[in-house]
Amino acid sequence: MLKKMVVSALLAGFVTGLIVAVLQTIMLEPLILEAELYETGQLVHFADVTREMPDVEIEWDVMRVVLTFVASVATYVAFALMAVAIFAYVNTRGITISPRQGILWGLAGYAALILLPSLGLAPELPGMYAAELRPRQLWWAGTVIASGVGIGLLVFGKDWVKWGIGLFLIALPHIIGAPHPDAFGGVVPPELAAEFTGRSLGMSAINWGLLGMLVAYFWNAENKA
Amino acid sequence: MTTATHTAAKSESALLSIVLVAFMGLGLFYATGMASASTLHDSAHDVRHSAGFPCH
Structure with a gap:
């Protein structure tokens, strides 16, 4: 069982990670590279608009793209391992998850790990102002756990007490509030930041639906083998 | 081993x-x-930003 779980997670995570890396390189990487031109001062936002902007182009670094592919595969293998563990646990309760249902499970993961935390901490570009890293990571991790348990209670709970606790858990991190910087002073243009945040949230929805579908597919295939 | 304990162990x-x-x-x-x-x-920098995980 252990081997089957690991094999299906590796396959699902590898395929998802590769597709995500391709999409990310096309949709998000150019915005990150452009933001870094502002972060490093090669371009300046709020510069005198009557002056011409220096003619700076984003530069692609092959090694950086390769590392992004590796990190993307590793990240989605990690999520696939956790997803397989959840699917296998659900199996022990007599429920099999089809690839179609897997998409819904993936979107629930998207809600818990990306969408609900983004209500407090929006995906951000390099060069933006933010609070200290550790408190943000702690808030993020707490939000993921509370949202995940909350969604589980909403979906599988059968009475008002469970639904109430589920809603409360989902709301709690936002009642506490995410750590925010004392002042705004980022060097990245807000138009660029908004474009990035919107794209990031949209891409993640695709990524997670795909992950859920592929984990269900490979896990069921390994189980039949 | 009886069936019951076998299932439990499994x-x-x-x-x-x-x-x-x-x-x-x-x-x-x-x-x-x-x-x-x-x-x-550094290796995962762009992936962390793209996914929206807190990063630096």
């Missing part, structure tokens, strides 16, 4: 595998998504 080992795999995933995610060691951070 589901216990299944549960152990599930917990083990979950922790493997958690550990790997910590390394790629959260750890602050500079090699890990």
Whole structure:
């Protein structure tokens, strides 16, 4: 069982990670590279608009793209391992998850790990102002756990007490509030930041639906083998 | 071994595998998504930003 779980997670995570890396390189990487031109001062936002902007182009670094592919595969293998563990646990309760249902499970993961935390901490570009890293990571991790348990209670709970606790858990991190910087002073243009945040949230929805579908597919295939 | 204890032992080992795999995933995610060691951070930098994980 252990081997089957690991094999299906590796396959699902590898395929998802590769597709995500391709999409990310096309949709998000150019915005990150452009933001870094502002972060490093090669371009300046709020510069005198009557002056011409220096003619700076984003530069692609092959090694950086390769590392992004590796990190993307590793990240989605990690999520696939956790997803397989959840699917296998659900199996022990007599429920099999089809690839179609897997998409819904993936979107629930998207809600818990990306969408609900983004209500407090929006995906951000390099060069933006933010609070200290550790408190943000702690808030993020707490939000993921509370949202995940909350969604589980909403979906599988059968009475008002469970639904109430589920809603409360989902709301709690936002009642506490995410750590925010004392002042705004980022060097990245807000138009660029908004474009990035919107794209990031949209891409993640695709990524997670795909992950859920592929984990269900490979896990069921390994189980039949 | 009776059937009952056999089933119990089997589901216990299944549960152990599930917990083990979950922790493997958690550990790997910590390394790629959260750890602050500079090699890990730099390699995963763009992935962390794109996914919206808190990064520097």
